[in-house]
Amino acid sequence: MKKHYLKQLLLGSLALALVSETQILAQGKSPERGLGVAKNKKSKVSTDLVKVAEDQAARAQRSAPVISQVEGISVTPDVQIFDGYVVIEATSVEGNASGLLQELQAQGLKNGASYGVMVSGLFPIAKLEGLEAVSSLRFVRPAYTPARNIGAVTSQGDVSLKSDLVRAKYNVSGVGVKVGILSDSYNNRNGAAAGVASGDLPANVQVLEDLPSGGSDEGRGMAELVHDVAPGANLAFNTAFLGQASFAQGIIRLEEAGCRMIVDDVVYFAEPFFEDGVIAQAAEEVVDRGSSYFSSAGNQGQQSYQAPYANSGLTVPGIEGAAHAFGPNDVRQSITIPPRGSLTISLQWTDPFFSANGVAGAKTDMDMYLFLNGTLVRSSAADNIANGDPVEIIGVTSNSTQPLTVELVIVKYAGPDPKLLKYINYGSTPRFVEYDTQSSTIAGHANAEKVIAVGASAYFNTPQFNPNTPRPIINGFSSLGGTPIYFEDGVELKKPQVYEKPEVTGPDGANTTFFGADTPIDADVFPNFFGTSAAAPHVAAVGALMLGGVVGNLPPIQIKKRLIDSALDMDNPLTPGVFDTGFDLKTGYGFVQADVAFEELGNRVRSESLTAVAAADAKVGSTRAGLPAGTEASVYPNPSTGQVTFNVLAEENQPISVVVSDLSGREVFRTKGTQRLSLTQNLGALPKGMYITKFEVAGRSSSQKLVIQ
Incomplete structure (x- = not known):
C-alpha cells in the first residue's frame, strides 16, 4: 500500500469511518504518519475487497458494517456480490493468465474466465484473505457493476430504420444469420417464456451464460428489438457482468457459437481510455474472424x-x-x-x-x-x-x-x-x-477501430414519425467521440490516433414487452426502451438482414461501409448555426437507412425463397474460411438460369482468380484480375445442377456453391 490512511478506496467500497480521518486532515497531518501505517507495505488485494471481507465478518458477528455518510453523501454500492461470492478482476504476474486462472479456481473461483493477463469471475468472500498468498497474482480488485447504456410488441425503430420496407420488398428476414447479445442478464426475471409465447422472441435463443441473479434482463429487451427487425435470425446471449475477462471470453464464445453479428451495451469504468483493453481486443479478434461487432456509444453526453x-x-x-x-x-x-x-x-x-x-x-x-x-x-x-x-x-x-x-x-x-x-x-x-471541458465520452471497447459504435436518436424524432424533422435529431445524452488512442501493445504511438466515432446512429425509445417504462409520447401502454443500448441492437439487426439477404461473402468492413453509406446525414447540436455535413463526433455519419443499404447492394439481394444454399454460402464464404480480411466476393444470381455475375473487391494490387468446377472437380470456367473483378458470364450451356466457385485472392481462397437451374 502507499502512504495514505485511505489507500485504495475505489468505487463500490464501503468506506471506513470518516470522523477520525477528518480530524487528522484538519490538523494538517499526513493520514499515514498520524496512524503509523508502514510506508512501503504493498498489498495484492485492493482495499475494497478487504472491506468486503470485513463487512461479511461483521455480519457474521451480527454487528452492522460501517457505511460512510457525511451530510447527505454516501458511497455508491457497486461491488457485485452474489450469495457469498464477489465478482473480481485479477492480473497475473507472469503476463499469462492461464496459470492464475487455475490457482484462483483451486481457491474457489466460479465462472472463471481469462483473456490476456486478466482473470475474472466469482470468488468466495470467505477466502479473500488468502489471495495474498497466490504466487501468480499481481493485483486483484472488484469488478464494479458496469454501466448499461439505457435509458405482442413491435419496435417503432423498425419503421424509422425502414427495415420493415426492406423485409416486404426483398423478402428477407435474417434467415441463416445468428446474432449474439451481451448485456447484464437474459432471464433473471423469468419472463423469457412469456416473450416466446407472445411472439416477441424466437423459441431457440441460446443462453451461453447468464448472470447468477439480480439482473434487469436488459439482454432480453435487446433480443426483442433484434427479433422485430430481423425475425428470421437466430439469437444467442452471454452475460457481460462477470468482469472484463469474462466479457472478453463471452465475445469469443458467441463467435465460436456461430454469431456473425455481435452487439453489447455495457462499459466498465476501468476499461482503458487511451489503449485497447481486453474487451476491445476480443471484439477486434472476432471482427478479424469475420463477425461484425456493434457497441452502444454510451449515454454520457459530454460529461x-x-x-x-x-x-x-x-x-x-x-x-x-x-x-x-x-x-x-x-x-x-x-x-x-x-x-x-x-x-x-x-x-x-x-x-x-x-x-x-x-x-x-x-x-x-x-x-x-x-x-x-x-x-x-x-x-x-x-x-x-x-x-x-x-x-x-x-x-x-x-x-x-x-x-x-x-x-x-x-x-x-x-x-x-x-x-x-x-x-x-x-x-x-x-x-x-467548474472548468468543464465538455470532452469526449466514447471510450473503452466502443472506441476500438473495428467496432461499430452506435449513437441514439429517439424514433419520434425521425422523419418516419415526425414530418417536422426532415433529419433525425440526436439525443443529448448520446456520447461524444474523439477520445485519442496513445498506446498499442503498451508502446506509445508516434502520434495519437483518433477514430471516427460514433460511426452511425440508430433509434431508441421503442416498445418492448417488459423493459423500461411507458412514455406518454406513444398511445400504447408498452414500456419504451431508451438509450444507445436500444439503438445498437436495432442497427446490428439491419446488419443481419444484409448478411442473410445478400448472395456471397459480405465481410465486416463491407457491412460497416454500407451502413455508413446508407446513413441520413444529421446535424451536430454542439455546433449551433452550422450544419455538420458528413461525419461529426456526435452523430457519426448519420441515421442508418436499411432501404438505401439494400438499394446499393443492387441485384446481389436474394429472396429467402431461393436460399437453398444461403446458410452454406454465409459460412463457407466468410473471412474465417480463408480470404484476406476485408475482401468481398460473390456470385449472383444464385440459383441462376445461366447469366452469372462474379464480383470480387480486394485490397490494392492483390491478384484475383475465379474458378468454377463441377462436383467431380472438373474445371468449367476460369477468369482472373487485379484488385477489382466484375464479370457477367453466360453458363447456360452447362448441365443443370450444383457447381463450386473458388475465389482466390493473394494466395488465399474461399469457395461458394453455385446452382444452375
Missing part, C-alpha cells in the same frame, strides 16, 4: 474533463502529492450534483495499462479526493505503479433533496508528470461543473 496535467507545485493539507491546477492557483474543481443524483468518476492518464498489454504499466501514481463543505468524503488512491493500471474511480450518491456542490482534488503522488488527464462521469448529469 468528461480532459486537459494536460498542470503541476501546480501546491499541496492540499493532509494529502501528499502535487495537486493538478484546474485553473490559475485553483486546485479544486467544483461539481454540483442534482438532488438524489450520483457522481461516478473514472480518472485516467496517458500511461499504458498492464492489464491490457501484459508488458508495460503505469509509471505515474495519481490520486483523487472529494470534499463536501471542506470535509473529505471520498478518496481513490490506488498504488498505480504497483498494480500497473493508471485508473482511479470514485462513486458517491446524494441523499439530499437539494443540489450538493462537492470539490474534486487530483494529485500526482509519484512518477513523472503525465501528458494528459481525462475523467468521464458515468453518474448523473451535473447541474454545474
